[in-house]
Amino acid sequence: MGNPKQPTISVYYLVDGEYQVNLFRGSDHIISPTFPELNLTAEQIFQAGRSQNQL
Numbered sequence: 330m331g332n333p334k335q336p337t338i339s340v341y342y343l344v345d346g347e348y349q350v351n352l353f354r355g356s357d358h359i360i361s362p363t364f365p366e367l368n369l370t371a372e373q374i375f376q377a378g379r380s381q382n383q384l
Contacts, residue, residue, distance in 0.1 A: 338371045 338353045342362045353359050353371040361367050 336371070336375050338374060 335354050338359060340351045340353065340359065340361050341348045342351075343349075351360060355370070355372050357371050359367055359369050359371060359374070
């Protein structure tokens with residue numbers, strides 16, 4: 330998303346029969362109505378993905 334492109338996490342949730350989306354990048358703390366106890370930033374998730382690719 331954006332210019333330059335930035336890795337982005339999209340969290341979708343259903344409200345009154347329609348999906349809404351929240352976008353998270355970098356140091357944004359991810360907020361999930363389904364997993365309220367989730368305590369991660371977008372960057373932590375992307376770092377974990379990069380670590381897995383190096384194995």
